[in-house]
Amino acid sequence: MSAELFILILLVITAVGFDFTNGFHDTGNAMATSIATGALKPKTAVALSAVLNLIGGFLSVEVAVTVTTSVLKIQEKSGGLVSGIDAEKAMFIIFAGLIGGILWNLLTWLLGLPSSSSHALFGGLIGAGLAAIGTSGINWDGLIVKVIIPALLSPLIAGAVAAIGTLGIYTLSRKVSADKQDKGFRWGQVATASLVSLAHGTGDAQKTMGVIALALIAHGSLSDAQIEAHGLPVWIIILCAGAIALGTYIGGWRIIRTLGKGLVEIDGPQGMAAQASAAAIILTSSNLGMALSTTHVATGSIIGTGVGKPGSTVRWGVAGRMAAGWLITLPCAAAGGAISFYIGHLIGGAAGAIVIFLALVALASYIYYRAQQQKVGADNVNADWDDSTKHSGSAGTTSGKKSKVPTA
Secondary structure, three states: OHHHHHHHHHHHHEEEEEEEEHHHHHHHHHHHHHHOOOOOOOHHHHHHHHHHHHOOOOOOHHHHHHHHHEEOEEEEEOOEEEOOOHHHHHHHHHHHHHHHHHHHHHHHHHHOOOOOOHHHHHHHHHHHHHHHOOHHHEEOOOOOOHHHHHHHHHHHHHHHHHHHHHHHHHHOOOOHHHHHHHHHHHHHHHHHHHHHHHHHHHHHHHHHEEEHHHHHHHOOOOOOOHHHHHHHOOHHHHHHHHHHHHHHHHHOHHHHHHHHOOEEEHHHHHHHHHHHHHHHHHHHHHHHHHHHHHHHHHHHHHHHHHOOOOOEEHHHHHHHHHHHHHHHHHHHHHHHHHHHHHHHHOOOOHHHHHHHHHHHHHHHHHHHHHHOOOOOOOOOOOOOOOOOOOOOEEOOOOOOOOEEEEEE
């Protein structure tokens, strides 16, 4: 087996690993509000979300095309690699970018911070591209139009839509009995949460599909012409859709807790409004090929419901910490991607790929170990939020017992 093929295999394995972390990192985007309001039981919610993420991965490839063309500039218009880059170097760029994205996903999951998996991936790729090629290796126009501008606008638009929707729902339903409201909004939340899960699979699974396709193009196993003529290879779609669905089923309980309990105390009408606005925006952006962050959209929607409900309180301190996390996601993931590229490329060949892959496994294992010291799961994900403690709060669990769980 050649060194290039070995690197490609490790790269694909790592890409599937990123897709898996994307799944459990972003489960809360779809299901946090339904779990928080009791519309769905926690394990039922993540199982439903997993199935719909799987289906969503097969619905479109517009975002996958965006990833292959709008972040890195390692291809000529003819389809070949740019001057000064061979197949091994190009694959190391992608490989290192994935490592930077995974590590940031895992770190923010440990902290219960709903950061963007999409921006972690793009940040990792940008950092590796800068380390390998310099500023000429980044498609700045595509990055600004397809990533940066949507990142800035999407939470504001989602928040505004959710606020208006929430106010409208409360106005229209104020004369409806409480029992009928509970039943109606419970089913409404199930429907809208399902739509968000479908939208998440449609958008986020494609990002990893695009990365794998880019790696195959760099290796010479796939070409732009083949993609245009026949679409992405079916095995890529199945692999990525399956990985994100499995990650979703695992359940990113730490982040589900932050979104469901940390920002706003959500009730049924708010949950339905947040999910409906998030689904509409995510599906629209996916159709336009914009690599939108579902985390930004979901968070903006949840905050919007707090603004839109009369008398509701938004925990702006928690929202501020999340916004700070969003701002540092791209540069931190970029640093991880750049360091990984320097190490891997310095050693070179299969040995360099093995070293950075083992480093990823070791760091991921340590983060997982730390997470088990203060475990959040289906049994305590709805424990009361305590603002007096920043990273762990004393709160009653859903069974009425006292427990300490991370709150950020």
